[in-house]
Amino acid sequence: MSSRGWPLWEVFVRARRGLAHTHVGSLHAPDAEMAVRNARDVFTRRSEGVSIWVVPAAAITASSPDEKDAFFDPAGDKVYRHPTFYEVPEGVEHL
Amino acid sequence: MHGNDATLDEPADDDPAFLALIDDDGRVEPRDAMPQGYRQSLVRQIAQHAHSEIIGMQPEGSWIGRAPSLRRKAILMAKVQDEAGHGLYLYAAAETLGVDRVDLLDRLHAGKQKYSSIFNYPTPTWADIGAIGWLVDGAAITNQVPLTRCSFGPYARAMVRICKEESFHQRQGFEILHTLSHGTTEQHEMAQQAVDRWWWPSLMMFGPADDESPNSARSMRWGIKRFSNDELRQRFVDMTVPQARALGLTLPDPDLAYDEATGHWHFGEIDFSELFDVINGNGPLNAERMAHRRGAHERGAWVRAAADAYAAKHASRSAGTAA
C-alpha cells in the first residue's frame, strides 16, 4: 500500500441530534479510524456535527452512470401522487 | 463519489444540449457527460485554486510563532488551518473529475501547475498579516462568492463551505490593521506601509483585464465564471475604499476618485507587467515558496509511510493473519 493508493472515504455528518447524517464531502485516509479523525478535523472545526460516518467510496452502489437517464422516468407521469393533483371544492378545510 | 469512468460519448465543447443546460442554470455532476474542454478547464482552475490555498499557508504560517499575543496567535493558527482545509475540499472536488490529488501535487512540485502569484510576496512585518487578511482574503472572497453558483456541482459545494469559513479571515485582518492604525505613530506607519505593499498586488489577484483574458469568455460561457475579472475587481475596490477610511489608512493610488455618474470608484492603471513577471517566476519569493512546499512534502513522507504501515498491520490483525 502506498499513499498514492490511500482509499477515498465519503464523509457524512449529523449536524445535531434529531437530524440525519448528511454527505459533506470526501477525503483520503489509510484506514477507517484515520478517516474519522481526519473528517473531524476537516469538517467539524466549528462544531458542525455530533456524529460522523465514513464510508469507503468504492462500497457505494449508484443508480446509474448518467444521472439524467430514464431510470427515474416512471415517476414522471404520476402526478396523482401529489396532493396538488386533486380538486377541492371551495370552503372545504383541513383536507 | 469518483467520476473516473471516462465517458463514452463526450459532447463537443459547443454541444448545444450542454450549452442549453448551462443557459438553464443547470448543474453538472461528476458522472454526467461533459465536454473535454469543460473538464480540462475545471481541473486546471480547481487545481490552481487548491494549490493557492496550501501555498497561501506559508506567508501567514511564518508569523504564528511571532504573533504579538496569545489571542492573535490562536486566531492565526485557526486561519492557517482553515486554508489547509480549503485545499483539501478543492483537491477532493478536482478528484471528482477523474484526476488524482497525488498527481496534482506532483505537478505543483514540478512547477507544471501554478498557484496565485499573490503568495510570492513577503510578509516583513506583523501588519502584513493584517493586510493579507483584509485585502488578500477580501479579494479572494469577492472572487469566490460567485463560484458558489458555478455550474460544476462539487466545485460550487466546496466554495459554499469555503466562503462560510472565509468570513472571519477578512475580519481578523481588518481588526489587526485597525488596532495598529489607532496605536502609536510607529504602529500606524507600519499598518500604512503594509497596505501600500499589498494594495496593487491584491487588485492583480482578479487576473488580467477582460480584453487580455482569453480563457475568461469560455469559462463564462460554461457557467464556471459568473462575472468578468474587471467586474469583480471593481466590486472589490468599491467595497474596500470605504473600509480603508474606517481604518484611518490611505490606499496608494492618486487616481482613486468616486465617479458620481457610475456610482463606482475610479482607480488608476494597473501595472500588469509586474503580475506577469511574478507569474513567470520572478517574484520576490517564488523559489522560496516552492522549495518550502517540496521540503514539507518530503519531510512528511515518513508520516505517510507510518500511517500505511499501521493500517496494514491492523488490517492483517483483524483478518487473523498477524504473526
Ligand SMILES: [Fe+2]
Ligand atoms: Fe482559503
Ligand SMILES: [Fe+2]
Ligand atoms: Fe482565507
